[in-house]
Amino acid sequence: MRKRHYHLCGNYKESYEEELAIFETDFGRTWLLIGMFVLLVVIPLTGSEYTLYILNTIGIYAIAAIGLNLLIGFTGQISMGHGAFFGVGAYAAAVMTTRMGLPLLVALPMAGVFTAVVGMLFGIPSLRLKHLYLTIATLAGQFIIEYILVQWEGVTGGAEGIMVSNASIFGIELDSDRAFYFLIFISLIVLTWVMVNLIRTRFGRALVAIRDNDRAAEGMGIPIFKYKLLAFGISSFYAGFAGALFAFYMMTITPEPFNMWLSIEFIAMIIIGGLGSVSGAIFGTIFIVSLSEVLSMITEFLMNYGPAASVSITIAPLREFIFGLSIVLFIIFEPKGLAEIWRIVRSNFRLWPFSY
Amino acid sequence: MSFFLHLLVNGLSLGFLYALSALGFVMIYKSSSVLNFAHGELMAAGAFLFLVLTTWAELPIALAFILTLAGCFLLGFVIERLFLRPLIGEDLIQVIMLTVGMAAMFKGLLLFIFGGDIHQYPSFLPEALNLHLGIIQIPSVYVATFIIGILFLVMFGFFFKYSSQGIYMRSVADNQPAAMSLGVHVRRVFALSWAIAAMVAAMSGIVLGIINGINVHELSSIGLKVFPVVILGGLDSIGGAILAGVIIGLLETFTGGYISTSLREIIPYVVLVVILMVKPYGLFGLKEIERV
Numbered sequence: 001m002r003k004r005h006y007h008l009c010g011n012y013k014e015s016y017e018e019e020l021a022i023f024e025t026d027f028g029r030t031w032l033l034i035g036m037f038v039l040l041v042v043i044p045l046t047g048s049e050y051t052l053y054i055l056n057t058i059g060i061y062a063i064a065a066i067g068l069n070l071l072i073g074f075t076g077q078i079s080m081g082h083g084a085f086f087g088v089g090a091y092a093a094a095v096m097t098t099r100m101g102l103p104l105l106v107a108l109p110m111a112g113v114f115t116a117v118v119g120m121l122f123g124i125p126s127l128r129l130k131h132l133y134l135t136i137a138t139l140a141g142q143f144i145i146e147y148i149l150v151q152w153e154g155v156t157g158g159a160e161g162i163m164v165s166n167a168s169i170f171g172i173e174l175d176s177d178r179a180f181y182f183l184i185f186i187s188l189i190v191l192t193w194v195m196v197n198l199i200r201t202r203f204g205r206a207l208v209a210i211r212d213n214d215r216a217a218e219g220m221g222i223p224i225f226k227y228k229l230l231a232f233g234i235s236s237f238y239a240g241f242a243g244a245l246f247a248f249y250m251m252t253i254t255p256e257p258f259n260m261w262l263s264i265e266f267i268a269m270i271i272i273g274g275l276g277s278v279s280g281a282i283f284g285t286i287f288i289v290s291l292s293e294v295l296s297m298i299t300e301f302l303m304n305y306g307p308a309a310s311v312s313i314t315i316a317p318l319r320e321f322i323f324g325l326s327i328v329l330f331i332i333f334e335p336k337g338l339a340e341i342w343r344i345v346r347s348n349f350r351l352w353p354f355s356y
Numbered sequence: 357m358s359f360f361l362h363l364l365v366n367g368l369s370l371g372f373l374y375a376l377s378a379l380g381f382v383m384i385y386k387s388s389s390v391l392n393f394a395h396g397e398l399m400a401a402g403a404f405l406f407l408v409l410t411t412w413a414e415l416p417i418a419l420a421f422i423l424t425l426a427g428c429f430l431l432g433f434v435i436e437r438l439f440l441r442p443l444i445g446e447d448l449i450q451v452i453m454l455t456v457g458m459a460a461m462f463k464g465l466l467l468f469i470f471g472g473d474i475h476q477y478p479s480f481l482p483e484a485l486n487l488h489l490g491i492i493q494i495p496s497v498y499v500a501t502f503i504i505g506i507l508f509l510v511m512f513g514f515f516f517k518y519s520s521q522g523i524y525m526r527s528v529a530d531n532q533p534a535a536m537s538l539g540v541h542v543r544r545v546f547a548l549s550w551a552i553a554a555m556v557a558a559m560s561g562i563v564l565g566i567i568n569g570i571n572v573h574e575l576s577s578i579g580l581k582v583f584p585v586v587i588l589g590g591l592d593s594i595g596g597a598i599l600a601g602v603i604i605g606l607l608e609t610f611t612g613g614y615i616s617t618s619l620r621e622i623i624p625y626v627v628l629v630v631i632l633m634v635k636p637y638g639l640f641g642l643k644e645i646e647r648v
């Protein structure tokens with residue numbers, strides 16, 4: 001039996017292998033197994049349809065947020081078009097299943113690949129543009145894609161949208177939140193696993209080098225344009241895959257939800273969660289989705305509550321206010337996000353009673 | 357021919373409006389390198405303040421105008437103090453998202469107070485400003501806008517050229533550490549640039565309100581239109597912003613008039629991407645020389 005690893009009170013790493021290890025201790029591995037068990041067995045058996053609906057939404061957005069985190073958090077290329085890429089994936093999946101009759105398991109990755117190609121197309125300006133100029137170029141991409149989704153009626157159905165019906169895997173109809181729960185969370189786990197390992201490779205380190213100083217990275221022999229394009233491609237693949245899941249889950253898609261606000265929400269997720277951290281992207285998604293769900297529950301409650309019903313319509317814009325406020329407060333008071341808070345809490349336990 | 361002239365006049369005045377709203381934006385970027393996503397909401401805030409002062413408080417127009425500008429000057433000051441000051445030295449993305457959050461806050465607040473309807477100012481512009489040039493007619497609003505705009509541009513030109521604060525602002529824009537070591541109060545310059553930018557935004561908000569009616573959604577979407585304008589002109593060039601404003605304005609009206617109205621909204625962005633591929637720092641933007 002090999003030696004068990006426990007938490008140490010300092011940094012005693014002696015090799016790069018130890019530095020790169022995903023699990024510093026055996027506790028992490030155990031907790032992950034327990035977490036997987038809860039996620040895939042306990043929750044789907046006990047959760048209500050409503051809980052599962054919220055979790056499914058979180059799962060879908062988390063996939064896209066993890067992808068965006070690769071682009072913004074690791075490569076340092078700020079993209080404001082992620083919401084549109086999400087939409088491209090949704091439409092690609094819808095067109096593939098309804099027009100071409102492809103099965104779900106083929107359409108999902110194909111939609112991701114298609115979106116990756118589109119994302120690389122809109123990543124081409126990153127060859128010459130940097131910082132704010134690139135940000136605005138991707139914002140332009142967002143508006144151009146939105147326009148295409150609305151205007152190209154022959155394929156996208158215009159403002160009417162597309163109905164997606166036949167969601168089934170090997171003859172099993174995915175007709176409940178519970179069935180989708182397994183599809184979404186298995187995808188999330190696999191894609192998270194891929195991402196966590198991707199950023200530990202030569203490729204991931206090259207991206208971080210580009211983020212920190214792209215000229216220096218180029219000097220060290222990293223072909224920066226190729227790597228930037230690949231980062232755009234992979235992050236768009238995640239967005240497209242999530243979008244395809246969204247299309248199958250929602251059954252009907254219209255261009256409406258894939259607006260600039262969605263792109264902003266994705267960025268808010270990874271900023272609140274913590275840039276450059278895969279778990280942070282998931283934390284951030286949980287925070288944003290729960291926040292908007294709680295806010296809409298409050299509005300709904302007030303709408304049905306007699307005396308407040310008349311003012312409830314005027315209260316609705318306050319949702320946006322609270323949303324903005326939470327982003328602002330997070331950025332001012334904890335710019336490193338929830339992942340940093342989680343790290344501090346953990347190290348407090350580890351270093352107890354001498355924590356500071 | 358008359359259709360062409362009509363479009364030309366409309367495009368020029370629209371472009372001038374864009375240039376005017378881009379002005380405050382460039383000012384913030386020049387001194388503090390902040391990309392302000394809340395610009396449209398600042399314009400809306402100014403427009404609604406003017407609305408309250410004219411219709412609810414029933415002040416005379418000139419007094420209301422001056423009070424609005426003063427109020428927004430203060431607002432810009434407070435915004436810088438509360439939100440931007442803690443972020444000096446943080447990453448670009450944090451600052452961008454902060455202004456996005458601010459935009460959501462202002463929009464929510466304004467919608468909460470005034471609702472999503474279109475409000476109107478009482479008409480106060482003299483009929484004499486209604487120009488007839490041969491076959492084309494220029495509405496008084498555009499003429500007034502043009503006069504006010506030129507007035508402000510000249511005033512800012514003198515401010516930056518001759519006043520000590522203006523020179524400080526230019527020095528900070530040029531080289532922040534050098535300015536700091538020469539004793540320029542950099543934080544005060546940031547605050548002042550936000551205050552002035554909010555003031556200019558209020559002015560363009562009022563003008564847009566006179567033309568289209570005052571509506572929160574409308575004004576905040578025009579705030580987004582500022583992006584193609586400033587990027588096309590080069591983020592840190594005021595002259596470039598004016599020229600790019602006119603280019604985008606003309607492009608929009610001519611596309612809307614001759615090709616299709618739905619393409620009108622998107623054409624600035626398409627042109628933007630194409631031009632950026634050729635000139636990555638816009639038409640007149642300062643090329644950044646990077647050293648490793």
